[in-house]
Amino acid sequence: MIIRRYLVKQVVETSLVVVALLTLIMMGGRLIKYFGIAAQGRLDASVLFSIIGYRLPEFLTLIFPLGFFIGLMLVFGRLYVDHEMAVLNGSGISRNHLARLLLPLTTIFLIIQMILMIWVSPWGLRQFEQLTGAQAVRTGFDLVRPKEFVSSGIYTIYASDLSEDRKNLKDVLLYQRSTQDNKPNVVILAREAVRVEIPNDPANVVDLIDGRRYELYPGQPRYTQAEFKRYRLRIENKKDAEVSGDEAESMRMAELWKKRNDPVVQSELGWRLFVPFALVVALMLATALSEVNPRQGRYYRLLPAILIFASLIVALMAVRTRITRAELGIWAYPAVLFVYAIVTLFFLRKPNLKAKLNLKLNK
Template identity: 80%
Template sequence: MIIRRYLVKQVMETSLVVIALLTLIMMGGRLIKYFGIAAQGRIDANILFSIIGYRLPEFLTLIMPLGFFIGLMLVFGRLYIDHEMAVLNASGVSRNQLARLLAPLTIVFLIVQLVMMVWVSPWGLRKFEQLSSTQAVRTGFDLVRPKEFVSSGAYTIYASDLSEDRKNLRDIVFYQRAIKEGKPDVVILAREATRVEIPNDTASVVDLIDGRRYEIYPGQPRYTQAEFKSYRLRIENNKEADISGDKAESMRLQQLWEKRQNPVVQSELGWRLCVPFAIVVALLLATALSEVNPRQGRYYRLLPAILIFASLIVALMAVKTRITKDQLSIWAYPAVIFGYAFVTILFLRKPNLAPKLKLKLSK
């Protein structure tokens, strides 16, 4: 049908432009942040664009529903302003029929969103975690700069000089903050340090020469001291046994299903499977909220509509937080989706309901 092709083309082009613009804004801010971290020597500047690439699917899962909704609002608003909607209505095509014509495009966006959330975004987060884990170890010594303190996690390192191959350092100051309460902080001073290459080992290993090792207990007037001629120091990542929210976000769908009794896993599982259906609600909301008077302008209802749709995303985020704390069931996700969809369909079927409610409230 000509009308369907026309609408699909308009909505597709507008939505892609909005998604690209929102992605550019969000990723631009994140890229500036990573540039600042790289300037401090905490990560290697050569991996910045790899980090952005791995994090991009995660951002797209939040941007796509909003971009699709704004695209619908802009296209429908233009139809009203240019009197095209009046012509279509006079030809027997209502706004509800236009929404049905856009159902195939909505399903395409839904499938893309589902694939992004279930497979692509977790894969990107896993790659990002691997890169971050390697970088967390490497930043300890690989990114040391002469006469500057470099921090990485619980470690802080200082060297007055280092060789061009970064294997020999002089006048080392190494500080390790205690991770558990009651454990001492560690400070090591050494005249020289040499990197040790161990095959199939991702940790940083160095041999310290001629130094002292201090164990300091914060808030307590006691410490221990030991001198050494040679001391081998090994820095590796700390692995948490519990499942955190960030860990669950990078887990495969099969792993989530196997550990679905965990509240954190339940919240992530429901988030991946239910949030894509917000795109269907976006079509319904745009159909109901886009009607404007030509004198009002196409952007008259855009901001209120965005706030209403954003309230859906905020409600889903709040549900995710409550499920993580074991305060709600996973069925709260579809309850929110169906709640918004039901109210929107009610207003679509009874367009005079909103003016009547407004009149009653004013009285």
């Protein structure tokens, strides 16, 4: 159908432009933040764009529905301003009929959104966590600055001086924070540290010379001490580490389903399964809110409409928080979507409701 092809082309082109613009704005701000971290020596500048690439799917899960909604508003608004909607109505094609013509496109976008939320975004987060975890270990030795404490992950390192090739550190202090309650924190003082390069080994290996090693037990009045002439320290990058169960956002769907009784997992599971259907509500909202007088311009209702759609996203986020705290069940997600859909459907079935309300208010 010619009208469908025309609408689909306009909506796809406009939505992609809006999504690209919003992505550029949001990722630009994030890139500036990471540049600041790299300038402080806590991140290798060579991995900045890899980090941005891994975080991109996570941002797209929120940008994509908003971009689709704005694209619909702009296309429908232009139809009213250019009197194309009047011609279509005169031909027996209503705005609701146009919305039905866009249902196949909305279904395709919904599937893309579900793929992003169920598979691509969690995968990107897992890659991001592994990359930043490796950087937390790497930067501790590779970007040490003389007479400054450098904290990276569970390590804090201090050196009074270092060689130009960064293989020798003088007067070294290394603090390793324990990640388990029953394990001690470790403090190592050494006169010198020498980097040891082992081929095909991603770990950091350092030989500490003439020093002492202390084990400190938090909350307990005891410690252990050992002196050494040479002590080899090996720090793994942990690239193959499994994702923690607490990091629900990066967990696979199978892992979420196994732990579905946990409120945090329920919140993430419902978020992935139900939030993509906000695209259907976006189509209904855009159809109901885009009607404008040609004299008013296509942007007349754009900002109020964006605020209304943003309120839907905020409501879903609030539900997500409540489910995490076990205050609501997973049913709250479809309930919010259902309420917005019913209200929008009411306005779609009563196109002259606004005029009647204004008439009553003026009496």
